[in-house]
Amino acid sequence: MPQEVLTVNKQTIEKMKAHYSSQLDGAVPPGAVFRAKTANAAITAYNSGKVLFQGKAPHLEAGRWGSSSSGSAATKTGKKSGSPFPKQVSGTVPAGFLTGSHIGSDETGTGDYFGPITVACALVEADKIEALRAIGVQDSKNLNDVTICRIAEDLVKMGIPYARVLLRNEKYNQLQRKGWTQGKMKAMLHHHAIQKLLAKTTDIPTEGILIDQFCMPDVYRRHIASEKGQVPDKTYFMTKAESHSIAVAAASILARTSFVKEMDRLSAELGVTLPKGASAKVDAAIADVIRTYGHDKLETIAKVHFANTKKAEAYL
Numbered sequence: 001m002p003q004e005v006l007t008v009n010k011q012t013i014e015k016m017k018a019h020y021s022s023q024l025d026g027a028v029p030p031g032a033v034f035r036a037k038t039a040n041a042a043i044t045a046y047n048s049g050k051v052l053f054q055g056k057a058p059h060l061e062a063g064r065w066g067s068s069s070s071g072s073a074a075t076k077t078g079k080k081s082g083s084p085f086p087k088q089v090s091g092t093v094p095a096g097f098l099t100g101s102h103i104g105s106d107e108t109g110t111g112d113y114f115g116p117i118t119v120a121c122a123l124v125e126a127d128k129i130e131a132l133r134a135i136g137v138q139d140s141k142n143l144n145d146v147t148i149c150r151i152a153e154d155l156v157k158m159g160i161p162y163a164r165v166l167l168r169n170e171k172y173n174q175l176q177r178k179g180w181t182q183g184k185m186k187a188m189l190h191h192h193a194i195q196k197l198l199a200k201t202t203d204i205p206t207e208g209i210l211i212d213q214f215c216m217p218d219v220y221r222r223h224i225a226s227e228k229g230q231v232p233d234k235t236y237f238m239t240k241a242e243s244h245s246i247a248v249a250a251a252s253i254l255a256r257t258s259f260v261k262e263m264d265r266l267s268a269e270l271g272v273t274l275p276k277g278a279s280a281k282v283d284a285a286i287a288d289v290i291r292t293y294g295h296d297k298l299e300t301i302a303k304v305h306f307a308n309t310k311k312a313e314a315y316l
């Protein structure tokens, strides 16, 4: 049975107990503070501070509270460690991180032929977490674009500090030809966004920075170092972080909003509705653009190395 073990302090155990208060199990084993059962896992918290998560998807529960101390999935991302959750789960944040003030960073537009890659990061203070949940902040993949843009407006009105950066395709294509991978572009974009946000939030203490993981952390660090940058202290990585961290979820909403707005702007400018993604619909739109504006136009609006460029020829 998959399992995760966390070591946490007494306060966190009390918070856990409160969090699972409606799912407590009467049969508390010896030495335990409480036992609870959710759809994901059975959770047993011990006086020692050890908390055991066992069941179908223990990482989903454990990820709320911190990173594993038992050398299981959390600390060995992607390695063949015998972990039941390689790569997918890397909850490498300290206990209490996700419930404390922290910065989250996320990107979008990487798989879309048209439109920029956009990255956003947001600083969510602990006392704002509940309010953010209340306005519907969650993983933007679960929300439609209209809702996403509305929540983004609310985030701005609430004064949540954030920063955004956008990589237009003219530059994207230049970097791509220079040999930059998308991974390196994303790393640098996250880095710039985070630097921007840190510069304007120096007065707000946080537990650190959580980046929705798109590559191995050491690869990220190498990308930043290769451009003479320095990754700030207390930077952590987690896959599917937008479903664990409210700050990453907020960042995903802000990033998506700037992507959607830019796509609307480009579509209006061209008089062609540019589809998102990289499907056959995109191929047909490419052909439209080429017919009206010529092939060179793609350079400024599309990631031209995608296979779609070639596929569009079938429509011409």
Ligand code: MN
Pocket (backbone or CB within 6 Å): 106, 107, 212, 213
């Ligand atoms: Mn992401």
